[in-house]
Amino acid sequence: MVIGVLALQGAFREHMKCLENIGVQGKLIKSNEDLEGIDGIIFPGGESTAMGRILVDFNMKETISNKIKRGLPAWGTCAGMILLAKKINRTNKGHLEVMDIDVKRNAYGRQLGSFSTKEIIPLVSKDPIELVFIRAPYITKVGKNVEILCEIDGNIVAAKEENMLATSFHPELTEYEDFHRYFIEMIK
Numbered sequence: 001m002v003i004g005v006l007a008l009q010g011a012f013r014e015h016m017k018c019l020e021n022i023g024v025q026g027k028l029i030k031s032n033e034d035l036e037g038i039d040g041i042i043f044p045g046g047e048s049t050a051m052g053r054i055l056v057d058f059n060m061k062e063t064i065s066n067k068i069k070r071g072l073p074a075w076g077t078c079a080g081m082i083l084l085a086k087k088i089n090r091t092n093k094g095h096l097e098v099m100d101i102d103v104k105r106n107a108y109g110r111q112l113g114s115f116s117t118k119e120i121i122p123l124v125s126k127d128p129i130e131l132v133f134i135r136a137p138y139i140t141k142v143g144k145n146v147e148i149l150c151e152i153d154g155n156i157v158a159a160k161e162e163n164m165l166a167t168s169f170h171p172e173l174t175e176y177e178d179f180h181r182y183f184i185e186m187i188k
């Protein structure tokens with residue numbers, strides 16, 4: 001199994017390390033050609049506007065969006081979740097626009113709104129795992145096929161829809177690999 005990690009900007013190295021830790025081969029994705037031969041793709045945290053613009057500049061936006069719509073498993077963490085969302089901040093605009101969620105950017109405020117917490121996420125881990133939120137978004141609305149995996153203080157921070165997974169937080173920045181294992185199980 002080979003998991004692509006979008007490597008245009010943001011915390012892609014951390015996701016590569018987590019994949020290595022669980023014995024899964026990662027592949028840095030910097031062009032459409034790199035998309036060949038991958039079994040899934042991860043969109044890391046970073047700046048969604050920057051990543052979205054580079055996807056357009058590199059002519060990757062439609063290619064990736066179509067692959068996900070045709071079933072390529074995809075997981076977005078923080079900015080990566082924003083890339084997947086159909087709607088951002090109640091506009092009708094997104095980036096890849098593949099997952100039936102509306103997201104609010106910088107939902108906890110900007111840098112000062114960053115925090116971490118330990119939670120049990122029933123479908124993902126039986127023990128509490130650390131969730132790290134950095135200038136994080138959250139989901140404000142989900143479509144009928146979206147399964148909510150985690151809510152904190154009434155805000156949706158993790159969800160799944162068919163072949164897609166979205167987390168407001170950064171599992172790649174913690175020692176907990178439960179979400180990476182969960183994503184791999186989604187693919188198997």
Ligand SMILES: NC(=O)CC[C@H](N)C(=O)O
Binds near residue numbers: 044
């Ligand atoms: N840690 C992150 O990925 C921050 C996301 C960033 N605030 C954005 O809106 O794109």
